[in-house]
Amino acid sequence: MSMSVSRIARAVAAKDLRIELRSRVVSNQVLPFSGLVMIMFAFALDNDDVLQRVAGGLVWLATLFSLFILVQRTFAVETYDGALDSLRVAGVNPQGIFIGKSVALFVQLLVLESVLFIAAIVLYRVNVNGAGAVLLVTCVMCATAGLAFVGTLYGGLTAGARGRETLLPLLLLPVVAPVLICATRATESAFRSSGVTVGEGWPWVAVLAVFAAVFGLGGLLSFGSLIEE
């Protein structure tokens, strides 16, 4: 029986999210870690005005640090019992696996980012309203989609064999640099930090959308090759 790509995707995404709900790794480990990172930034920077100004950047930095853990986690569940290999050998369409895992990663990232933004509002005293909130939500959606696609793609490559997991940050950081740059600028616009207007944020969101599209497509085309052994 050959399943359609969307059925596979839904099944894989549902599986990943169910595993997370039961094991609670993200909620019990990754969220506290990222919260701690936000606090550590405050210790290091030691200046309320500076913190308020750079709050956007700090949120996305904390997201990126946690991204590595999330990506490694999402593939650890696959390689643990050779699950990914079994899927492959069974002839399951890798595009479906890619979409499914990206969706699950997207959801987990959204949860993480929500917590981080709340932490920023509380700890760094930024606030957002009206047009800024619309910009922020759009920015988060586009940026997170890009991160989810890229994370799944490179995670697939580095999963499994010894000596490969450590490769993930090295490969991933240059790739997500555009997301960091653009998401931070858009977030700063949304927070109206340093007198930046909300209108100036939208071009950055456009670039984020392009990034997500490029890597979504790139991932669909290449995920199959990357997980083949």
Next chain:
Amino acid sequence: MTTEQLKLKGVGTPATRVYGLMALVALGWVLLGGLIFTPEDAVQGDAVRIMYVHVPTAWVAYLAFIVTGVASACWMIGKKHSLGFDRVAGASAEVGVVFMGMTLLSGSLWGRITWGTFWVWDPRLTTTAFMFVTYIGYLAVRGLGGTAQQRARRSSVIALLAVLEIPLVHFSVVMWRSLHQRATVLSPDGDIKMDGLMLFTLLFGVFGFSVLFAWLVSHRQRIMAMQDAQQTSALDVAVSERLNEARA
């Protein structure tokens, strides 16, 4: 030189010896011309001498990146998945990393003199730094092990993703800021602003370094072919040893 002698020597062939020699001559000229014969620049002074080396190495670094991308695409598209393309991609990346490192160094030294700082966050510099790190990641992926075809598949995907990613990085940084030295060789109104000998040294340097790049990649690519062959024959030896053990 007889074929016998050629076989004993190494990975050179008559063709590579020719352009090896060309590269040697051109580089010799850059060394002498750059340091001694060319005058100092009206504005930059002796700092311009760094340019005779910096511009060619930067050119080669970008060329190597393009070659890696194209060779990776060729490997992927060809039905036979000829490993020669993969080896060229890998050899080009190795050479590219080295040249990119040298470019960043010479650029920093030049910047220290003319701009007063070793580093500025302008698009070209920042993108070059990113390309450098991306190359290193690519080479790390090539080192993951497995058969030559597995290596080829993984690294060609990574190379092609890098081709997508680098323009995005560059574009993001351009949007972010912009400062780099505007091109002085070709300006919009077509005037060549450099003195004749300086311009010649610069362009001859670009030519010479390109030929050097070709020499390095050809040799390195052949070395990789031999290393792959060694790995295959080592595997064959191991298999036949196991078979003999089973029969004994």
Next chain:
Amino acid sequence: MNHAAFVFTTYGVTFGVIIGLVVYTVKQGRNLSRKVADKDKPWT
């Protein structure tokens, strides 16, 4: 020459690395050439 230190460092490092790379490549080529059979060398 002013800024001599910078200029000579640049030239020294660049040409030094290139020479090192060329020498290393030639030596590696010759070493392997001795060990590998001629059939595996399509350029000869």
